[in-house]
Amino acid sequence: MNCFKSIFFLFLAGIAILATAQTQDPNVPLPAPPQTKKIALMGATAHVGNGQIVENSVLVMDNGKITAFGDGRTIKLDLKDATIIDVSGKHIYPGIIAAGTALGLSEIAAVRATQDRNEVGDLNPNIRSIIAYNTDSEVLPTLRSNGILMAQVAPQGGVISGASTVVHLDAWNWEDAAYKADEGVWLNWSQMFTYEGWWAEQGGIKLNEKYGEQVETIKSFFEEARAYCQTDKHPEKNLKMEAMCGLFNGTKKLFVNVNYVKEIVDVVNFAKKYGLKLALSGAADAWQVTDLLKANNVSVIINQTHSLPNRDDEDYDLPYKLPKLLQDAGVLYCITVGAGYDAYWQQRNLPFHAGTAAAFGLTKEQALSSITLNAAKILGIDQSCGSLESGKDATILVTKGDLLDMRTSVVEYAFIQGRQINLDNKQKALYRKFMTKYGLKPGQE
C-alpha cells in the first residue's frame, strides 16, 4: 500500500503535463503540440511488441522518437533536462495500430450523409481515402483513450475501392494526420457464391456463374495497368492507370478482401503473376492454405476474432484461434475490426480481440504483436513504429494494467511521436456530467 502511495504522488508530478489537457472541451479536443521536452518513463513493465518484456524499464522520448529504451538496471542514460515520470507498477505498450478500417470515413453508420466509405464505379484505384478522413470525428477520441493511436484508413466500395493511408489519430487536418499516404490499394475479390433476395422474399445462395468473367475483368485491368506503367509517355494521361503503378514498382501493397479458401488460392496466384506485394483482409479460411501463403510471402489482416464460425461444423472457437493457427504456421498476420457496418467505432475493442486470441492459444505478447508490430510490418511502417525500440517513433501507451484485459485496460498516458495526447472524450464528459447530476463520485472513466 505504501508503495502504491508513493507511486501515486510521483504520478501527480507527471500528470502536470496532462492537467491542461483535462480542462479542454472534450467535444473539441485540442491536438497535442510537438514534443519540446525530453521525457523519461521509469520503472514500468514494458511490452516491446516483438514478444519481449522488459521489467523495470526506462524509456526516453525526445523529439518525437524513442531515444533510449531498456532495463533500468543496466541501461546508460542521459536524463539531463528530461521530465522524469515514475511509472513503476504500470505497463508500457507500443500504440495500437488498427489496420484496414473505415475510421474517419464513417461517423454514424445508419446516416448516409455521414458515410464516405464507398465511391461509385467498380475500378477506382485513384480514389484516395485520406481526402475524406475526418480528423474531427467524435469517434477518434473514443479510440485514443483505449490505446488505438494509428490506423490504416481504407475505402470499401466497388471492386478496386481505392487507396488507403496510414494516419495517426491526433491531428488538425488530414494532411497533418497522414503518416504514410496511399500505401495500399484495396480490392474486393469476386465471390464464387452470390446471395439473393431481401427481407420479404428470401433468396437463396447461387453459384456465381460470372465469377470467372469478373476475375478476368480484374486481371485484364491489371494487365493493362502493368503495360501502361512501363512508360510515362502517354498521349492521354489515365488517372486510374497512374494510380496502379505503385503496385508494380513495389511502393504500394495490394490489400484484398477475400474469405473463401478457393478464392484465396485464386488471389494468391493472381498476385504472384504480377509480382505484387499482397495482404489478405478477412481471410477466414486462411488457415487451410498457410503453406501457400507462406511460400508467397502473403500476410493476413484477420477481421474480428470476435466472430462466429462460417460453417456449422467448424470448431466453435475457430475465429478465436485463427491467430494461433496462423502464428503456428509462420504466416504474418495482424488483427483488426475492419470490415462491415460497425468497422470504425468498434476498433476501440481491438485490444480485447487480441486478448481473446491470447485466451485461445497465443501468448499475451504474441497477441500484443498482432495489434502493434505485426500490423506495422503489414502496413510497411515497422521501420518507424509498432514496437518499443530506440530510434522508432515515440508512439506509446502507459496503462494501469494488462492492456488486453478489459478489467485492467486503462490507458493513463498516450504519446504520438512524443506528443502527449488528450485522452478525454465526449463519453467521459457525459459520464462526469451525469455523475454530477446524481451527486455520485465518478469512478474510472
Add this chain to the structure above:
Amino acid sequence: MKKRCTILIGLLLLTACSLLYAQPTFEQNFNGVRDNREGLYAITGATVYTHYNKKLENATLLVRKGVVEAVGTNITIPPGAVVIDAKGKYIYPSFIDPYTSYGMPEMPKREGGFGRGQQYESNKKGAYNWNQAIKPEVNAAEEFTPDAKRAKEFRDAGFGAALTHLPDGIARGTGAVVTLADGKPQELFVKDRASAHFSFSKGSSKQDYPSSQMGVIALLRQTYYDAQWYAKVNPTVEELNISLEAWNKSQNLPQIFEVSDKLEALRADKIGDEFGIQYIIKGSGNEYHRLNELKATKAAFILPINFPDAYDVENAFDAQNIDLAKMKHWELAPSNPALLAKAGITFALTTSGSKDMAQFTKNLRKAIKAGLSEEDALKALTYNPANMLGVYNITGSLETGKIANFILASKPVFDEKTELNENWVNGKRYVVKPWSITDITGVYTLTVAGIAYNMEVTGKPDAPKAIINLPDTTKKIELKHSLQDLNISLSFATDNDSINQPKLGKGMVRLSGWVNTDDRSWKGSGNDANGNLISWTATRTADASKKDENKDKDKDKPDAKDGKKEEKPDEPGPVIYPFTAYGFAERPQAKTVLFKNATVWTNESDGILKETDVLIQNGKISAIGKNLTAPTDAETIDATGKHLTCGIIDEHSHIAISKGVNEGTQASSAEVSIATVVNSEDINIYRHLAGGVTTIQQLHGSANPIGGQSSIIKLRWGAAPEGLKMEGAPGFIKFALGENVKQSNWGDDNTTRFPQSRMGVEQFYVNAFTRAREYGNLKNAPAAKGTALKPLRKDLELETLLEILESKRFITCHSYVQSEITMLMRVAEQFGFKVNTFTHILEGYKVADKMKAHGVNASSFSDWWAYKMEVQDAIPHNGAILTQMGVTTAFNSDDAEMARRMNQEAAKAIRYGSLSEEDAWKLVTLNPAKMLRIDNRVGSIKKGKDADVVLWNNNPLSIYALPLQTYVDGVRYFDARQDQALRAQVAQERNRLIQKMLAEKAKGGDTQKPMPTKKRLYHCGDHGDHEYVDFYHEDQNEH
C-alpha cells in the same frame, strides 16, 4: 378398427355407386351414334392384391362399367366378358396420390422486391377475408381441368387417383379427389370438397402481413376465432365474409397442413390442438429428426420421397461447404418412411416434391431398401391415402363396388426390374408397357434375295436383339430392327469381306415385313443397298440359345443372393439430436456432481467464496460448503484454482428462432409470439453453452412500437422446442421506440406507416391501451337485463395488451433516447402498470433517477454506440451509472457472437465506471434473472436453485477465462474436453459420408453441387424473413 371399416364401406357403397357410376355423362351435346359399352372384362390367372395386405393367387378380377364386379379365385366369367389372360402377372389397387395440384391452373408468381412499397390491405375484390392469404373459399372443383399429359405421367407411375388442390396461400380452400383417367372434368370426380388445406406460406398474396412465420401462426389462430364468432352472429348485421363462411363449412373435412420441415410440423399440430383439430401433415421428408415428438402429435403424415442426391465432394474445399447435417440427411432421408412406419405413425406417400415420376419410382425402391416393408409401402400408396381422404369406400382396394382402378405388373410391384404393364382407371385400360408381345426370340435362317444367313434373336421378348452370324468367321453383324405388333422392320450393313456384297451392293439393306404367328416365321420385301426391290424370309429353326437366357434371368433377379450382398448398404450413421454437428446420439442425463475446492461466485450475500464445494443433484444445487462429502453416485471434480458460477443469462437474444424475428408489417403485432417459432436445431445454442450461457430470452425484433411476445428458453441442447422452454416462466412482450419503429432507416418507400415520429409513437400507445381497456370492459361486462350478450369477437392482439394492463405480461422495450424512455413510463403510469424492462436503453443514464422512481429495469449494451443517429450520446459508463442509481441493470447481447462472451462485456463495467467485480458479474447473471422474474430458479448459486452452473478456468471476468463445463438442470451440455471428442466425431462422420458419396458418384449416381448454407442470424432491427447475412461477408444489421 378393420371391422368397422367394412361396415362403413358397405353402407357407403350404395351412395357412392349411385353418385358416380349410375349413368354416363348427360348427353345433351352428343354428336354421332351412341356407343355405350358394357366395359366387361375378366382378368384371369394373376396374383391379385385386393388390399395392401391381402393377396389372392391365380385370381380373377371382374370389371363392369368401370367398377369392380367381383374378385376372387372362384369367379364365374359371365358371357360377353373380354377375357384377359394375365397368368404370371401381378395386380394391385392403383396408387392414390394424396397431395397434388393436378389439373389446377398455373400459380401466379408473386411480384415484389425492394421498393415495392407497402400494402396493408387485401386488394382482392369481393366480400372476402381481410387478409389475402386466407382463401378458404377456393374450391378445387371449380378450377379443375384434366391434363392428359400429366395424367399419363401419373398413370405410368401406377397412380389411379389423386387429391388435387390449389396450393396458394395460408388457408388454401378445399381439394378434390379425382381419378387420373382421361375424360371430361365432370366424369373424373371421386370426391368434391375432400379436404381443406393450409400452409405457412402466403403464396401469391402481396399483402405485407404476415411477413414472418409467427405472423402466419397468429393469423391462422385469429382466423379460427373469427370463424367461431362468425358462426354465432348474423352476417347481415355484422358483416358478410365469404371466406369465413367457407372456412366454417369446410371444418368437417380432413384438414391438411403442408410444412417444410419437422419443426413446422410440430408448430402446425400445436395450432390444431388449440382448436381441437387434428391436421394431417404434409411433411417434408426430415420427420425422422424428431420422431418421438411427431409421434406424440398423433398426426397422420403425407410424405414426399424426394431424397437428395449425393453432393459432389471430390474437391475438399468445396466439400466443406456441406454441413454434416446435409450429408447425414443424404444418407438417412431414404429411411424416413421406414422409421415412421417403425414408430407406428400412419403415413401416405406423395409424388409432390419429386423431380419427376421416374425419381419417385426410383426413390420408392430406395425407401424399401432402407427398411420400409413392401406391405407398408403399398399401404402408404393405397389404403392410407384413401382412408385419410375419406374415399376408401370408393378406391384404395379391389372390392366389389369400388372403382376399377388397378395396375397390372410383370412382377411384384416394388421389385427392381418390375415393369408396369397396364394401369386401369375407372375401368379404362391404359397400356403402360405392352406385355402381350409375340416372342420372336430364336434362331432363324434369314434369306435375303436368295442369300441365306444364320440370324439369332436373343434377349427379352420386349427387347429382342438380332445378329447375323457370318459363316466361317466369328464376325457378327448387328441388325437394327423394330417390332410393332406383328410388323417387323430390319436393316443391316453389307459386309465388305462377305461374298454377298456384290449381290446386295455396298451400304444398308432395309427390309420390312410381318410375323406369321402360327410358326413365327417372317416374310416381306425391301431394298438392297443399291435400292433394288428384293424379297426376304426368315424361317425359325430353333429356340434361342439357353445360355443367354439364363444369364439374363440372373441379371433380372432383384433378390439374387450375390446381388444383395453387393448392394447391401452400409449401416447408416445414427440420428442425432438436434440434427446438426455436435448433436447428441443419446441425450445426456442430469448428474450428481461435487465440485471440490472452487472459487464460488454465489451472487448471494456470501459473495465470492474461496475453496468451497458445491454439490448438484437431481438438477438442483443441493449443497454449498466446505468439505462436503460426495454421495455415492457423485462425480467429483477437482475445481482447485477454478471458478464456479451460475450460468449466464442473456436478456436479449435472437438465436434459435425460425423464419423471421420481426412481424415488421403492422405497427402492433402483439398477437405474434416467438414461442411459436423456437428453433431447437440452431448450432448457436451449442456455441452459447461453450460461452457459459444457460438461459436466454428470445425477443421479437424492434420494427414495431408493439412487437411480439417473447420466449424464455434454457439451452438444453438436443431437446425439441417445447423441451427448451423454461417451465413456468412469465410472459413478456417486446416493445420498441425510436428510429426502427419510425422506419427512419427503411428508405424512402416506407414513409406512410403510422407512426413516423416520436410524437406519433406516444399516441399510438395511448390508442392501443385505450382500445385494450375497452375490449377488457366488453369482455368482462355482464349482459344487460333481458338482453343476450353480444358474442365477443376474440382479438388476440387486444387479449395480449389486456394482459399487460392486468400486469400479467411484462414489457421489454427497445429504447435509446431519454425523451422516449420517459414517455413510455408516463403512458404506463397513465394506464396503471409498470414498464418491466428497457432494453438497449443507451441514454438510460440520463434519466436513471426517473427510472428508479418508476421501478423499471435496464438491459443495456456494454459499450455500443455510433451505429445510428439515436445512439450518439451512448456511453460505456451507462451500466455503472444505472447500477449505482439502484436500477437493476443487465448487459445483453442482441448478437449471436457477443452472447458467447458476455463475461467480457460484464467486465467492461469495471473498466468504465469502476463497478466491483461482484456487481459486474451480476450484470449478466442475477440481474437479468431478476428482470425476467425467474430469479427464484436461476441467477445465483444457492441451495435449491436450478443446477445451471459453469466451471471456468479463470476469474470469469477475465478476458482469458474459458468455460470448462456448462450445466443446465444438472445436465452437462458442454464440456471442453468432450468438445474435442465431438470434433473428432464430426470429422470422422464427415469423412465416412464423403467416402460414401464419392463411391456413389463413381457408380454413376446423380450428384449435386456443394453449395454453402446461408446462415441466419437475427438482430432486432431485422425485418421479417430477412437475411442480410452473407456467408462470407459482414452483416449490416441494425440494433
